[in-house]
Amino acid sequence: MTAVPVALIEVTDVRRTTPHMVRVTFAGAGLDDFPTWPDQQLKLLFPRPGRRAPRLPDAADGDAMSWYQAFLALPDDERPWMRSYTVRSYDPDRHRITVDFVLHGTPATAGPATRWAASATVGDLLARYGPAAEYAQPLPLDRADWLLLAGDATALPAIGSLVEALPAGTRALACVEVAGPADEQRFTTRAELTVRWVHADGRHDALPAAVRALTFPPGQVFAWLAGEAGAVRALRRHLVDERGIDKGRIDFSGYWRRTLTQDDAPTEEDLAEAQERLAAARPPQD
Ligand SMILES: Cc1cc2nc3c(=O)[nH]c(=O)nc-3n(C[C@H](O)[C@H](O)[C@H](O)COP(=O)(O)OP(=O)(O)OC[C@H]3O[C@@H](n4cnc5c(N)ncnc54)[C@H](O)[C@@H]3O)c2cc1C
Numbered sequence: 001m002t003a004v005p006v007a008l009i010e011v012t013d014v015r016r017t018t019p020h021m022v023r024v025t026f027a028g029a030g031l032d033d034f035p036t037w038p039d040q041q042l043k044l045l046f047p048r049p050g051r052r053a054p055r056l057p058d059a060a061d062g063d064a065m066s067w068y069q070a071f072l073a074l075p076d077d078e079r080p081w082m083r084s085y086t087v088r089s090y091d092p093d094r095h096r097i098t099v100d101f102v103l104h105g106t107p108a109t110a111g112p113a114t115r116w117a118a119s120a121t122v123g124d125l126l127a128r129y130g131p132a133a134e135y136a137q138p139l140p141l142d143r144a145d146w147l148l149l150a151g152d153a154t155a156l157p158a159i160g161s162l163v164e165a166l167p168a169g170t171r172a173l174a175c176v177e178v179a180g181p182a183d184e185q186r187f188t189t190r191a192e193l194t195v196r197w198v199h200a201d202g203r204h205d206a207l208p209a210a211v212r213a214l215t216f217p218p219g220q221v222f223a224w225l226a227g228e229a230g231a232v233r234a235l236r237r238h239l240v241d242e243r244g245i246d247k248g249r250i251d252f253s254g255y256w257r258r259t260l261t262q263d264d265a266p267t268e269e270d271l272a273e274a275q276e277r278l279a280a281a282r283p284p285q286d
Pocket residue numbers: 041083084085086087099100101102103104105109110111112113114115153154155157158253254255256257258259260261262263
């Protein structure tokens with residue numbers, strides 16, 4: 001690893017955990033001494049057709065900004081697709097990471113990351129950018145009586161890693177939208193965790209509707225929200241406007257956009273929310 005956290009990673013195992021989730025295990029440079037924390041985000045770089053490995057810029061010795069400039073300067077048809085994912089787990093003995101990929105859409109509508117995951121095989125190569133410790137956002141457990149974790153299937157890896165790391169006695173309520181019963185997962189945790197599974201059944205508002213219908217436990221909540229950007233927006237609005245929760249008590253992130261790919265530019269709403277996320281990241285005033 002250099003100052004820029006970029007490295008090739010090689011698939012060592014592929015397993016379909018549920019109908020719409022594939023778990024891919026990777027080995028690679030830098031995984032022998034890998035820093036870990038829950039909800040660990042990284043970028044994955046997917047090769048363009050005809051390439052075995054993603055083409056990477058030569059600027060690995062520079063800083064992150066010059067690496068990114070060099071990345072953008074690669075020819076369009078060679079520049080890897082870059083997508084955000086979550087480290088589901090790290091195996092410190094075998095120096096491997098696993099990433100859970102949601103299989104959404106059809107081969108015609110799915111994006112390049114999902115197409116890759118649907119046909120991933122041992123020996124395939126990707127690159128990773130990150131994770132970077134400065135983006136770690138520990139849950140403020142000392143300032144909350146209970147946690148609300150709400151998200152769709154793309155948030156399952158983060159929710160799984162978060163609940164597995166919770167200390168004994170923490171009260172948490174997870175509300176997770178998946179396609180159907182066969183896509184539900186089991187978590188191992190020391191926390192007092194209740195999980196409400198929501199089956200999308202093709203509806204776009206299933207998750208906000210389910211959270212709206214919840215009876216919240218008493219006490220101060222800290223809410224962690226992730227998933228489709230419109231649903232996350234609706235959830236946040238509900239928590240702030242209808243439940244009276246302070247914005248500083250909500251960590252929210254639009255993981256994907258219903259009509260846009262991750263290559264598309266941010267919308268005005270995305271930019272405004274990015275500003276709000278920065279503001280909401282400040283410690284809440286009790
Ligand atoms: C911080 C962060 C962490 C994330 N962690 C994970 C993770 O661990 N596992 C995971 O699977 N995803 C995760 N995601 C979401 C993932 O990055 C997006 O779903 C991404 O768009 C997938 O790329 P793609 O190439 O398949 O689709 P894109 O090329 O980005 O989009 C193609 C089309 O697919 C649609 N689309 C994208 N995602 C979905 C979806 N989930 N369901 C239905 N339609 C979709 C888009 O609207 C678009 O029309 C994370 C996102 C963020 C920001």
